[in-house]
Amino acid sequence: MTQDIFVLIEHLRGQVLDISYVMLAAARGFAQDGQVTAVLFGHDAKGLANSLAADRVLYVDHPALKEFTSEAYSLTLASLVNKHHPRAVLMGHTSIGMDVAGALSAKLSLPLVSSCRTLSADGKFVSQICGGKIMAEGDLPSPTALVTMIPGGYKTEQGQSANAPAIESFTPPALDNLRVVLKQIIEPEAGDVDISKSPFLIAVGRGIQNKDNLDLPNELAAATSGTVCASRPVVDQGWLPTTRLVGKSGKRVKPKIYLALGISGAPEHVEGMGESDVIIAVNTDPNAPIFNVAKYGTTIDLLELLPLLTEKAKQATPS
Ligand SMILES: Cc1cc2nc3c(=O)[nH]c(=O)nc-3n(C[C@H](O)[C@H](O)[C@H](O)COP(=O)(O)OP(=O)(O)OC[C@H]3O[C@@H](n4cnc5c(N)ncnc54)[C@H](O)[C@@H]3O)c2cc1C
Structure with a gap:
């Protein structure tokens, strides 16, 4: 050895x-x-x-x-x-x-x-x-x-x-009679935005609670030129398309700012966003693992925080 x-x-x-x-x-x-x-x-x-x-x-x-x-x-x-x-x-x-x-x-x-x-x-x-x-x-x-x-x-x-x-x-062993061979890589259909290109991602998780509440991150995105993306439960519910999924079974992203709203920080999610420049976590559970990778964090209820953030963003944007 x-x-x-x-x-x-x-x-x-x-x-x-x-x-x-x-x-x-x-x-x-x-x-x-x-x-x-x-x-x-x-x-x-x-x-x-x-x-x-x-x-x-x-x-x-x-x-x-x-x-x-x-x-x-x-x-x-x-x-x-x-x-x-x-x-x-x-x-x-x-x-x-x-x-x-x-x-x-x-x-x-x-x-x-x-x-x-x-x-x-x-x-x-x-x-x-x-x-x-x-x-x-x-x-x-x-x-x-x-x-x-x-x-x-x-x-x-x-x-x-x-x-x-x-x-x-190094010479490989015999690789002639493999039972599994790669025939083709099929890319997902384009059509929606490419979340991996956005410098500011507003990511929503199960903590968003229902589809109607998605208006809140969408309004923040409109006020900041950010892009809304999601963890798996949100996509599984059909509230956002799979093109917005971040993580092991979705996209790997590396934005300048990743605002994680109501996302626990499961390894399968962190795999896709852990390399973001600055991660900001909003989660009512102070023990949520997302705080292990976040630079800034708060335990404020996201439903209370989002309208205030959007308001501040609008005030800060010159009309
Ligand atoms: C093979 C495999 C592949 C997977 N691939 C992916 C993947 O690509 N992407 C992915 O995301 N997941 C993936 N998963 C699922 C992953 O394991 C988690 O289940 C998922 O990431 C959890 O999503 P979540 O954080 O939104 O939900 P939860 O884990 O349920 O967390 C919700 C969080 O919201 C907080 N919260 C609730 N209400 C509020 C509120 N009002 N304000 C603030 N915070 C609140 C809670 O405290 C909680 O921490 C995969 C799993 C497997 C097994």
Whole structure:
């Protein structure tokens, strides 16, 4: 066994996803004697390694690894882990990472610690569980632990570097007779606004209570040129279209200001907005996990606050 920390790099259509940088930052704080090793799978994708703050990159090139598929990734990562025996393998608590982590844990009989927010040099993890309501702490199991990580504990910049790391190429196992292959990526239909382009997002959650109350954030949006978006319950009720959904099953957004109204801050929601420049949370529950990622927060009832905010915004806007 080595003390190296492996980080499975997630990328989509030629872009490294932010969770990869978050994990590299976590690995740097956790690695003591070992190397921070970025594990990059792809096809003609070596260039993606350039921005990674890692001591080295283990790069595996194969047409079957051009875009993520569960089987190809799991087989390749399993053979790397079997060869190198790292201290830990960090994967995103994302659709990709959870898929691979579960398969790898079963395949290699390795323990899996999920939904981790931070890792520390003394080998401890903090994991956010039960929709973010409980922070569990513990020692990362030995000798090799699989870990899935949520955003919020580290800034993406901490995992980025201007100096390209050293790259070692690795030959993948046989990837010829895969049962699952990617045939096509189908983009969602355009038509509504693109919430990922807005610098000011007014996000509403279940705390908005009913569809009629959506008039309140809509009025604030009109007064500020903001854009209204939502957590899943609001979209599931059909109060807003899926194009407005933020989170694991919706869009990842990074606005200058994210005003979270009546949103608890479940990991699946934070995955999509945790990298916003400034998060302001309005939630009547002082223990709501959204306050863990918010820069500013208040426990005022959102239904009382919104008309006042809109009024102030109108007064501040020159007519
Ligand atoms: C596989 C999977 C994928 C998922 N993907 C997503 C996703 O993409 N996006 C997403 O958002 N969720 C997603 N979820 C759901 C997620 O786990 C949460 O259930 C969801 O985010 C909760 O939404 P919420 O915060 O609006 O509601 P709740 O958790 O019910 O929180 C409502 C909050 O409103 C507060 N509140 C109530 N009344 C008021 C008031 N008057 N004023 C101020 N505050 C008030 C309450 O204190 C509470 O904290 C996913 C779940 C799974 C399992």
